[in-house]
Amino acid sequence: MSHSTRKTADIITYRFNDRLVYVSPEKNYQTAVDVALQEYADELAGIARERIAFYTMASMDGQRREVRIGQSAWPRAMDKLARGEVVDIVVKADPSAPPPQYLEVPGAKAASGARSRSPSPSPSERSMFRRFFGFSSSPAPSRSSSPSSSSNERDISEKTRDQ
Template identity: 40%
Template structure:
């Protein structure tokens, strides 16, 4: 009689490694993405203090088709990825660039009638009125109708 050996999954890792700027720290595996951010901030206080939590991201290095690639870990995949990590596996911590919004776009005034719009056009600065002079009047009237 033949018995089949059942393949068991390795036990979940009890410790993993976070790497930031070529520094590495052992941390317990986080149960959630938010907890991972908390652990990263604790492990790398000097580098991550004052950084908005939404700018912190994580990735793993994987070997696929003979090439090493960095694969980001999304918030929704965090717990699944953690359940498959080996002990001491390295997770890279990244700080995403801060998005800077310069000035808001200009506000536009709505015209209640075609006459009001035409008055506004004629009273505008020379540069914009020069632009309007390039648009045939008939075409403008069709567009504003």
Template identity: 45%
Template sequence: MASYPRSSPGLPPPPEIITYRLGDKLVYVTPPLDYEEAIDLAIQEFPSLKAYTEKGESRDRIAFYTVTTMSQGTRHSVCISKSAWKPCVSRMLRGDVVNIVVLPPSNTNSSTTTNEAELPPPQYLEVPDLSGQPASHRKSRSIPPSSHSGASGRHKSPSGSTRSSGSSKRRSWFNRS
């Protein structure tokens, strides 16, 4: 591979290797000089990318991204364009990561491309009308709260607890003989 010429002697030399990443797979590569070579190298190192170029699909679906730290310390993923490949890669540090992304297919045929503004709004299911149903299906089956709920605001137990009824006889599941 050819080397990157540096015009300024104060700049560090271009990296000997960079890291290509596709998903969770990483591979060190010698940085290619131009964008098309970079795509060829990506296809060579990650055979799964070959499927996108053999189906007659455009190589334009393969894109390269790098993570850049902006002035306020925020990190952003930035796409490397064809025209910026050489200057971008020449300023990378040894081992810097270039993320490979497969973009979704784009419809280049204008007859099949639709503008989102032209699409009708989504259709929702109609809510069934329950007015024709018998009244028993529409009524609540829960027991309404009693108006005499006691001082604590709690309802009396339906089991007939002896504490709340004031009876001195204790109830039990077992018969005493």
């Protein structure tokens, strides 16, 4: 039984900002970063080498997904790449950069001390049960057996019947 031995690719493709360049696959991650900085000198000028990352596409669960190649996995990943396979170069966000600033809305008032929301309604106003069945925030009438004091009970039965 013979096992086919896969040869290590003699050439791979670096891609940065849709620009492609053939390079020899380096066995060392830091050397690969050096090659990226050299091949994309104009675009990567001034970028700290720690911000440069490499990605490739891999099949996972029947889907093609982008996977970052970590420094510790670099030599093994290079052994697995096919001839001419694309390795994407990505510049990671600068951790020392301030967060993005949001544009001000023209005509908006300054937020210093201004309320951004209206006050919440009182419990009696927001009670759906009270509004639907006609209860008010005034005290409930006393419960007596006289017909005149049971108007709320009549209102409830009329509203329920109308549904």
